[in-house]
Amino acid sequence: xxxxxxxxxxxxxxxxxxxxxxxxxxxxxxxxxxxxxxxxxxxxxxxxxxxxxxxxxxxxxxxxxxxxxxxxxxxxxxxxxxxxxxxxxxxxxxxxxxxxxxxxxxxxxxxxxxxxxxxxxxxxxxxxxxxxxxxxxxxxxxxxxxxxxxxxxxxxxxxxxxxxxxxxxxxxxxxxxxxxxxxxxxxxxxxxxxxxx
Amino acid sequence: xxxxxxxxxxxxxxxxxxxxxxxxxxxxxxxxxxxxxxxxxxxxxxxxxxxxxxxxxxxxxxxxxxxxxxxxxxxxxxxxxxxxxxxxxxxxxxxxxxxxxxxxxxxxxxxxxxxxxxxxxxxxxxxxxxxxxxxxxxxxxxxxxxxxxxxxxxxxxxxxxxxxxxxxxxxxxxxxxxxxxxxxxxxxxxxxxxxxxxxxxxxx
Numbered sequence: 001x002x003x004x005x006x007x008x009x010x011x012x013x014x015x016x017x018x019x020x021x022x023x024x025x026x027x028x029x030x031x032x033x034x035x036x037x038x039x040x041x042x043x044x045x046x047x048x049x050x051x052x053x054x055x056x057x058x059x060x061x062x063x064x065x066x067x068x069x070x071x072x073x074x075x076x077x078x079x080x081x082x083x084x085x086x087x088x089x090x091x092x093x094x095x096x097x098x099x100x101x102x103x104x105x106x107x108x109x110x111x112x113x114x115x116x117x118x119x120x121x122x123x124x125x126x127x128x129x130x131x132x133x134x135x136x137x138x139x140x141x142x143x144x145x146x147x148x149x150x151x152x153x154x155x156x157x158x159x160x161x162x163x164x165x166x167x168x169x170x171x172x173x174x175x176x177x178x179x180x181x182x183x184x185x186x187x188x189x190x191x192x193x194x195x196x197x
Numbered sequence: 198x199x200x201x202x203x204x205x206x207x208x209x210x211x212x213x214x215x216x217x218x219x220x221x222x223x224x225x226x227x228x229x230x231x232x233x234x235x236x237x238x239x240x241x242x243x244x245x246x247x248x249x250x251x252x253x254x255x256x257x258x259x260x261x262x263x264x265x266x267x268x269x270x271x272x273x274x275x276x277x278x279x280x281x282x283x284x285x286x287x288x289x290x291x292x293x294x295x296x297x298x299x300x301x302x303x304x305x306x307x308x309x310x311x312x313x314x315x316x317x318x319x320x321x322x323x324x325x326x327x328x329x330x331x332x333x334x335x336x337x338x339x340x341x342x343x344x345x346x347x348x349x350x351x352x353x354x355x356x357x358x359x360x361x362x363x364x365x366x367x368x369x370x371x372x373x374x375x376x377x378x379x380x381x382x383x384x385x386x387x388x389x390x391x392x393x394x395x396x397x398x399x400x401x
Contacts (some may be wrong), residue, residue: 029226170391178383185376
């Protein structure tokens with residue numbers, strides 16, 4: 001039991017820090033540069049994103065292992081996973097609007113953006129490729145969500161200051177954000193080798 | 198028909214310069230860093246996207262009368278993921294070494310906002326031939342950006358091109374590291390904006 005717990009803990013740490021999706025796997029960059037302009041949107045996006053990702057990767061795991069594998073149609077996994085994500089996002093959008101309008105008002109716009117995020121599709125694909133168990137898949141999704149949230153919040157706090165900086169005109173906006181991300185990625189490279197999986 | 202007047206040269210030029218997916222719209226950025234640490238992978242990835250974009254545009258523009266507007270997005274996603282699966286499986290069969298390094302990123306072409314956007318904005322409203330040229334233009338723009346980024350990253354980071362040694366040194370090792378990818382894209386994007394801004398000023 002304890003070794004199981006260690007494995008889960010290692011997965012979370014490795015997905016959030018060492019193999020951080022934004023800085024070492026370069027996924028979810030569109031969203032990353034899109035919503036990191038302000039702290040408030042960054043926090044909202046992180047919360048929505050992490051919860052949606054955990055649930056959708058759980059669903060994908062169930063469907064992959066109980067439908068696709070027994071019927072031997074794993075080559076359809078891309079289509080099925082994108083279907084699950086899009087369907088789940090649409091469903092949670094409707095449910096949230098009915099049950100909690102306040103929450104919907106705060107986080108609803110991020111839900112629509114989520115389905116264009118590569119990470120939300122990459123996590124189920126990696127889970128399927130690595131043959132993770134159900135618990136491992138969920139914790140991997142949780143770690144990835146935390147990692148993405150961390151990246152987003154660090155970036156948002158830097159960009160709020162960057163607005164005031166005197167940047168050459170062609171570099172304003174996304175280009176300078178890229179260079180800043182490069183520097184953060186260099187710092188995150190220091191985490192590599194912390195845990196070997 | 199109104200659409201007869203579309204200038205194909207302009208459509209392609211628009212895709213490469215004015216609405217360049219990576220440098221101008223800043224969409225579909227994931228592979229622009231992930232696979233560009235050598236020229237070969239960059240060109241392969243760009244070609245895969247070019248193929249998917251053209252095929253998706255063609256399919257959507259042929260089917261555009263049969264798709265009910267309400268369910269168009271799920272249908273578009275289905276078409277895109279179908280063509281991505283085709284690309285994914287052919288890559289695995291014909292270029293297994295490259296596929297090992299960038300398999301995940303090929304599969305993630307599905308989530309590209311740019312492909313869905315072109316299907317929605319252009320292919321679902323235009324006829325077969327213009328949609329095809331639009332796909333070629335956007336795809337070439339992507340291929341151009343990826344080749345440019347990977348050209349500089351491989352040359353500066355490893356001193357080689359397409360795996361062949363050009364100079365016997367590693368001038369700036371940082372460019373093949375993950376962090377260097379971000380910096381390289383940032384610098385190239387700034388340069389592109391600068392040159393394009395000058396060109397626009399001249400032509401107006």
